[in-house]
Amino acid sequence: GESVGLHLPTLSVQEGDNSIINCAYSNSASDYFIWYKQESGKGPQFIIDIRSNMDKRQGQRVTVLLNKTVKHLSLQIAATQPGDSAVYFCAGAGAGSYQLTFGKGTKLSVIP
Amino acid sequence: DVKVTQSSRYLVKRTGEKVFLECVQDMDHENMFWYRQDPGLGLRLIYFSYDVKMKEKGDIPEGYSVSREKKERFSLILESASTNQTSMYLCASSSPPGTATEKLLFGSGTQLSVL
Numbered sequence: 700g701e702s703v704g705l706h707l708p709t710l711s712v713q714e715g716d717n718s719i720i721n722c723a724y725s726n727s728a729s730d731y732f733i734w735y736k737q738e739s740g741k742g743p744q745f746i747i748d749i750r751s752n753m754d755k756r757q758g759q760r761v762t763v764l765l766n767k768t769v770k771h772l773s774l775q776i777a778a779t780q781p782g783d784s785a786v787y788f789c790a791g792a793g794a795g796s797y798q799l800t801f802g803k804g805t806k807l808s809v810i811p
Numbered sequence: 812d813v814k815v816t817q818s819s820r821y822l823v824k825r826t827g828e829k830v831f832l833e834c835v836q837d838m839d840h841e842n843m844f845w846y847r848q849d850p851g852l853g854l855r856l857i858y859f860s861y862d863v864k865m866k867e868k869g870d871i872p873e874g875y876s877v878s879r880e881k882k883e884r885f886s887l888i889l890e891s892a893s894t895n896q897t898s899m900y901l902c903a904s905s906s907p908p909g910t911a912t913e914k915l916l917f918g919s920g921t922q923l924s925v926l
Contacts (some may be wrong), residue, residue: 716813735917742901742918745915788853789916798856798869802852803851
């Protein structure tokens with residue numbers, strides 16, 4: 700089955716620097732990946748998603764990179780701001796699957 | 812603004828009570844989900860539904876049931892609440908896989924405490 704995990708439970712970044720949050724997955728048939736941001740006391744908020752036929756996708760200040768060879772994806776946040784402090788989850792699903800499998804989360808702390 | 816709305820932000824119940832958690836989405840999504848989130852365990856799927864009156868068990872359905880009588884509403888029921896069901900409950904909805912709106916969108920969550 701799908702197993703999705705994160706490399707580090709916590710990450711501290713200086714304000715203005717770029718952040719990179721990593722995620723590994725085990726199922727080579729995984730077709731769809733998604734990143735969420737969860738602030739304290741709130742529900743997860745969609746950030747960006749990517750399909751397995753792509754290796755990069757950009758949003759506003761965020762970029763997701765997918766390396767299918769090593770089954771790894773990362774979330775890059777440019778010019779990290781205090782408002783980016785949150786827990787970030789990756790999640791993945793197999794082709795045609797309704798179910799996402801979530802990683803445990805990485806807590807990003809931004810140092811002013 | 813499209814959204815998933817959970818009826819209660821905080822809920823305190825007694826052991827043995829029957830508890831209803833309500834969720835409504837206004838995006839005409841086919842799929843709806845209930846997760847619970849616990850420290851160190853991440854999000855775990857309780858039940859999901861891909862159509863009205865349809866339901867499927869997730870990873871941890873024991874002690875829970877669900878109801879989907881209308882497309883926009885998905886209810887989670889704790890038949891007899893227990894202390895180990897104290898948790899953050901998150902409702903989510905999405906369109907079918909491969910569609911333009913397949914991404915899972917979450918509500919704000921209900922923090923349930925069972926005493």
